[in-house]
Amino acid sequence: MTKSEELYERACKVMPGGVNSPxxxxxxxxxxxxxxxxxxxxxxxDEDGNRYLDFVGSWGPMILGHNHPAVREAVxxxxxxxxxxxxxxxxxxxxxxxxxxxxxxxEMVRMVNSGTEAVMxxxxxxxxxxxxxxxxxxxxxxxxxSDALLVQAGSGVMTAGIPDSAGVxxxxxxxxxxAVYNDAExxxxxxxxxxxxxxxxxxxxxxxxxxxxxxxxxFLESLRKLCTEHGALLxxxxxxxxxxxxxxxxxxxxxxxxxxxxxxxxxxxxxPVGAYGGRREIMQKVAPLGPVYQAGTLSGNPVAMAAGLAxxxxxxxxxxxxxxxxxxxxxxxxxxxxxxxxxxxKAQVSSCGSLGCIFxxxxxxxxxxxxxxxxxxxxTEYFRHMLSHGIYxxxxxxxxxxxxxxxxxxxxxxxxxxMQEFFFSDSRGMG
Ligand code: KE4
Numbered sequence: 222m223t224k225s226e227e228l229y230e231r232a233c234k235v236m237p238g239g240v241n242s243p244x245x246x247x248x249x250x251x252x253x254x255x256x257x258x259x260x261x262x263x264x265x266x267d268e269d270g271n272r273y274l275d276f277v278g279s280w281g282p283m284i285l286g287h288n289h290p291a292v293r294e295a296v297x298x299x300x301x302x303x304x305x306x307x308x309x310x311x312x313x314x315x316x317x318x319x320x321x322x323x324x325x326x327x328e329m330v331r332m333v334n335s336g337t338e339a340v341m342x343x344x345x346x347x348x349x350x351x352x353x354x355x356x357x358x359x360x361x362x363x364x365x366x367s368d369a370l371l372v373q374a375g376s377g378v379m380t381a382g383i384p385d386s387a388g389v390x391x392x393x394x395x396x397x398x399x400a401v402y403n404d405a406e407x408x409x410x411x412x413x414x415x416x417x418x419x420x421x422x423x424x425x426x427x428x429x430x431x432x433x434x435x436x437x438x439x440f441l442e443s444l445r446k447l448c449t450e451h452g453a454l455l456x457x458x459x460x461x462x463x464x465x466x467x468x469x470x471x472x473x474x475x476x477x478x479x480x481x482x483x484x485x486x487x488x489x490x491x492x493p494v495g496a497y498g499g500r501r502e503i504m505q506k507v508a509p510l511g512p513v514y515q516a517g518t519l520s521g522n523p524v525a526m527a528a529g530l531a532x533x534x535x536x537x538x539x540x541x542x543x544x545x546x547x548x549x550x551x552x553x554x555x556x557x558x559x560x561x562x563x564x565x566x567k568a569q570v571s572s573c574g575s576l577g578c579i580f581x582x583x584x585x586x587x588x589x590x591x592x593x594x595x596x597x598x599x600x601t602e603y604f605r606h607m608l609s610h611g612i613y614x615x616x617x618x619x620x621x622x623x624x625x626x627x628x629x630x631x632x633x634x635x636x637x638x639x640m641q642e643f644f645f646s647d648s649r650g651m652g
Contacts (some may be wrong), residue, residue: 223253225253229256241587244617246617251552259288260645262288264287265613275287277620280507281465281623282486282487283623284532284542284546285627289535295528295531296527296531299524299527299528303523304523305524312521313523316533319533319537321495323480324469326478326499327498329500330497330498332496334484334520334522335494336458336483336484341369343363343497346504346515348420350503351453353417353425355415357453358400359401359424361399361430361434361592362424364423369396371384372385382397398415400422402428402440402491403588405439425461427462428461429620429621433578435572435573435574437587441475442477445477445478446478447457457470457480460495464533466485466573468543474574480503487596489525490531490533492528506542521541534641542645546626549575549630550624553636557577557640560637560640561579566582567580571586578615578620581618582594592618606642610639
């Protein structure tokens, strides 16, 4: 029995599924999750000493790679000053000024402890600002596990949201409407069906929770126009894209203005941090300034702020990191697409900058329904092949590969070689 197996056996006795977040259980790939002991740069090492080239990067935070010295040193120093005060601190001010000074349309920001909390709070601020109750989300987009957003994927476009989880009362999702990603018409129909009732449309500007599905040309612009026309707020959920696609996030990358933006992951550099922000007139509705209540014992935690500030400062001072990251993403996912074509694989690459995935379907993947045509059994075989060669991918077809500044060309080339081995063996009559 490996140490991972032994630890996982113990974990399953005391934690649901043996994990603290479902995807980590490797359920959809039917493997024992690897118990990770340490990580550095682009690599993670498990409790049995196996080393993996990591394409999960803690689901996005590790844009500079794991254990970056500047981040590590900042955290160690901050710890020496004390872990938490439950009081205002200079580091929170610096973080808020950095975010407001770099992200368009964010004049005020509130720090929270996760992406879920950021989105939940942004939705509440949008409802408080507009005085409206309904919200629109897109099937296949994930915005954390707050009740109102756990809505059945594919629920009827015109009907009230149906909970997608036990324990969520119908009342919590009644005001959540579902639209189709990359289909602005499905949003227009909702605005026409519920005039002056929709507080906000929330979207992953580049979807990365159904696999990676970039916005089609004009889609985000159409959402902007519809929200402006109908007095609703456009919320960009940038928990993944924020400070990944560029320092100005998806607004800068796609050139579309949002009214509220949510953040997570990269702004914490691996520590528990989320944030939401927007125009002053909206954020002034948030307590203690305004009537929209939101609070948090550890919000703006000084150690977490130190980690995030260290990472964001490096990104601000070295904008070439984004150029390299996006160019490397274009090259890597471009090469992957070529090898799939050469192998005649029933699969396709879908990417946006340093985010990407391989869908095991030939249907062009522009939305959730198309993503769901993927052959998840084939993805499992691919995942296992890559893992057996020391390459750690997301243990689910419906997640993303996250490139970091620590991934070097030679490691990416080796990854492509291992992919090639799979797809060419696949093409030799393996279906
Ligand atoms: P957290 O509460 O997990 O920090 O953030 C929720 C969230 C909100 N918005 C977007 C666009 C997100 O991608 C997420 C969380 N992302 C997943 C990865 N697909 C987290 C991984 C996990 O659930 O363990």
